[in-house]
Amino acid sequence: xxxxxxxxxxxxxxxxxxxxxxxxxxxxxxxxxxxxxxxxxxxxxxxxxxxxxxxxxxxxxxxxxxxxxxxxxxxxxxxxxxxxxxxxxxxxxxxxxxxxxxxxxxxxxxxxxxxxxxxxxxxxxxxxxxxxxxxxxxxxxxxxxxxxxxxxxxxxxxxxxxxxxxxxxxxxxxxxxxxxxxxxxxxxxxxxxxxxxxxxxxxxxxxxxxxxxxxxxxxxxxxxxxx
Numbered sequence: 577x578x579x580x581x582x583x584x585x586x587x588x589x590x591x592x593x594x595x596x597x598x599x600x601x602x603x604x605x606x607x608x609x610x611x612x613x614x615x616x617x618x619x620x621x622x623x624x625x626x627x628x629x630x631x632x633x634x635x636x637x638x639x640x641x642x643x644x645x646x647x648x649x650x651x652x653x654x655x656x657x658x659x660x661x662x663x664x665x666x667x668x669x670x671x672x673x674x675x676x677x678x679x680x681x682x683x684x685x686x687x688x689x690x691x692x693x694x695x696x697x698x699x700x701x702x703x704x705x706x707x708x709x710x711x712x713x714x715x716x717x718x719x720x721x722x723x724x725x726x727x728x729x730x731x732x733x734x735x736x737x738x739x740x741x742x743x744x745x746x747x748x749x750x751x752x753x754x755x756x757x758x759x760x761x762x763x764x765x766x767x768x769x770x771x772x773x774x775x776x777x778x779x780x781x782x783x784x785x786x787x788x789x790x791x792x793x794x795x796x797x798x799x800x801x802x803x
Contacts, residue, residue, distance in 0.1 A: 577596065577599075577600035577601065577699050577700055577739070578600065578601045578602075578603055578696075578697065578698040578700075579596050579600060579601070579603065579693065579698050579699060579700040579701065579702045579739060580602075580603055580604045580605070580606060580689050580692045580693040580696065580700075580701055580702065581596060581603055581605045581631075581689075581701075581702040581703075581716070582606055582608075582685050582686070582689050582701060582702065582703050582704070583595040583605040583606065583607050583608070583622045583625065583626070583633070584607065584608075584618055584702065584704070585607065585617075585618045585619075585621035585622040585625060585763070585764055585765045586618075586764060586765065586780070587747075587750060587751065587754065587761060587764045587766050587784055587787075588595070588702075588704030588705070588706050588709070588742055588747075588750055589703070589704035590704070590754065590759050590760065590761060590763075590764040591704065591742060591750050591753055591754040591757070591759045591761075592702050592703065592740070592741050592742055593605055593625065593629065593631070593702060593704075594629060594754070594757055594758070594759035594760070595741050595753075595757060595759075596702050596739070596741070597629045597630070597631060598757060599680055600651050600759065601647065602629065602631045602781075603631075603632070603693075603696050603698050603764045604631065604632045604633070604634060604692060604696060604698075604704070605626050605629075605631050605632070605633050605634070605740045606622075606635075606636060606685075606688065606689055606692060607619050607622040607634070607635045607636070608635075608636050608637075608638055608685055609635055609636065609637045609638065610637075610639075610641035610642050610645075610650070610678065610681070610689075611639065611641070611642025611650045612642075612649045612650055612678075612693075612695060612768075612770075613649060613650070613652065613656075613768060613769050613770045614649075614765060614767060614768060614769060614770040615770065616695070616770055617765050617767075617770040617771075618765055618770075619635045619706050621764065621765040621775065622635075624701050624760070624763040625748045625760050625763050625764065628760040628763065629760070636688065638684070641678065641679075641681070644679060645678050645679055647664075647675070647676055647677055647678050648675050648676055649676045649678060649768060651680070654675070656675075656676070656768050656769070656778050657675045657676065657778070657779055660762065663731040663738055671708055676768065676779075679714075680715075681715070682703075682705075682715035682716070683715065683724070683791070685702065685722055686701055686724050686728075686738055687728075687731070689701035689703075690728050690731070690736045693732075693736045694719050694733065694736050695733050697734075698736070699734075699736065699737065700736060700737050700739035701737075701738050701739065702739050702740075702741070703721070703738060703739070703740050704740075704742055705717070705720070705721060705740045705742065705743050706742045706743060706744075706745050706746070706747065706750055707743065707744055707745055707746055708745075708746050708747045708783065710743070713728040716743075717743075718740070718743050718744070721740045721743055722740045726736045746787075747783050747784065747786065747787035748786075748787045748788075748790040749789050750787065751784075751787040751788050751791055751793070751795075752764045752791050752793075755793060755796075761796040761797060762796040762797050762799070762800040763797070764796075764797060765797070766780045766781060766783075766784045767780060768780050768781075773801055773803060774797070774798075774803075776803075
């Protein structure tokens with residue numbers, strides 16, 4: 577399978593991209609800058625991931641997406657939501673998701689990815705959607721993947737599809753798989769902030785920490801940073 581990957585540099589997208597790079601042919605990885613706090617760090621880390629995988633990398637700026645959203649991911653005047661571990665699977669997580677929601681973000685990303693895939697003669701757009709994220713973000717769900725693929729049958733002449741190899745997996749399962757396949761997780765950035773080191777407090781950091789803790793392994797990123 578020849579494919580184009582959507583690579584935010586988060587753990588999920590890194591593992592998904594690595595899977596395809598190992599088993600098929602990953603033509604290109606795309607990272608999007610829509611004014612999010614971690615944009616610079618995500619682009620930097622995604623480039624290192626692509627270097628490790630031997631994959632071409634491109635960063636695409638979407639300034640207009642920042643203009644139409646008031647999400648805490650973009651608006652630095654708003655506080656990022658922080659959840660305790662006991663809240664990650666509660667109603668609080670649904671409220672947290674609303675605070676970091678970007679209007680139709682994955683819909684935009686998938687369609688841009690499909691344009692590149694069709695232009696490069698690729699069969700699929702690879703995404704890192706997973707079951708844990710799908711619980712609060714509907715655009716990470718299996719239903720969304722299937723619906724997007726149906727739509728692409730009409731909007732691409734070659735019938736590009738959305739390939740979500742992690743769609744039924746939890747974060748711990750993804751962390752374990754990433755370690756097993758040698759994904760460059762030491763260069764995966766999950767934090768909502770864009771500092772030199774992950775904040776370890778935002779919901780994304782909490783979910784990542786819980787994943788590695790639940791499988792009894794150290795996070796390669798934290799090991800590299802000496803945290």
